[in-house]
Amino acid sequence: MTEPTITVLDQLDQLEEIVLEGSRIPFSGGRLVNEQDAIEVMDALRESLPSQLQQAVGLIRQREEFIGQARQKSDEIIAAGKREREQLINSAAIRQEAERQVGELRDQARQQCEQLMLQARQQVAQAEQEHQARTAQMEQQFALRRQQLEQETAERNRQLLEQHDRNRQQAMAELEQIRQEGVRVQRDSQAEAERVHNDALQFRQQTQQQCDALVSRSRQESAAIQEGANRYAEQVLGELEGRLKEMSQVVLGGRRELVRLQAPEAAAPAVEETTGRRRRVANTLKQLAG
Template structure:
């Protein structure tokens, strides 16, 4: 099931656009329902390139990924899966047609054998041999058809389950990484503000000490009620 489309935030607090134009154009391309042949491997490669091309935080092993863009790509791949499955179904249909042709060919051989039997009614040994060959050929063709059909269905089901599992793992990893990056940014901002607060406190203390040397009776500063955080 496709995730609900979230509301887009067009600009940040300073009014700058958060999403580049090329990302918006690609998102518009992905929102359209695919109608042409889709290469799932190519779309997965594009998803990988999207992650590798994202902004990497200096001095860390973390990358700042556009969560909405990443989820849009996953949704696009998920929408492409029915098309890919349809292509596999077409291939299966072609194989079934080939198998039907093989069965028709086998039937033609059987009919040829029956015609030959009609011509040599007096030769019972040849008649029995032709019947055995026709039955054996029919059995072999039927076994081959059933085996090819079963193998194809199993392969389609295996690829479908594998693709769904990989997409879910990539989605969970992307969400976890985005949450970790957001938490790290908050901690970094708090650390910077704490450092600035300490520096301002020290500067105010130095100014007050200087004034107190000039004016010994100078009362304590009004902001002394805000002690320095330990």
């Protein structure tokens, strides 16, 4: 009987898990649920519900039967009780005994109540005394602790003030040392800057002087080279001019010799002399050409 109910509850739990596992939609109370899983669980739930309903109807009928039986039994028990009560009431001795017992029980209950009230009052008074004593003791301990804390606080404040003064003096001394070191560094930096500036000026002057000396020397060397080149050119031109003069004289002599050789009245004995002159002229031309 309980297995189908557990199945339906499990399916309902599965459906709830599918809904809770869905992603929330921002700024709303909705969720994105896997539609296929939800439909499968709901289909299984629909298939299980008819049998569950039938079982529920059967259980209701059984409950009504149990209720009817219970009512019948309760009526029977009530009737029996009424009969017994009537019998007891009709019995005077029993009633008197019951009244006596009730009186005794009432007296005992009253006495017990008075004793309990007395004990309770005594316990309350004792508890109040203990509470007052404990309160006084706690107040005394609190006062002592407060006094100790005030002393410790005062001592701690004094130590902190002393430590603060020492730290401040140390910081001032370190600050003064740092300031002096900064002044010294600034002075050294200025001196180093001036030295570097002077070195730069001196190096610039030396460089300028060296450049001027190089320019002057270069000009002198170029002038000397130009003068030597002019002298060499004049010398070469003079030599060429002398050679040209010699060549012109040789050419003139050769022309005169050719004119003389071409004259019709030249005699045969002079042929050998002419040939010798021609050879000398040719040698002279070769030497001049060389």
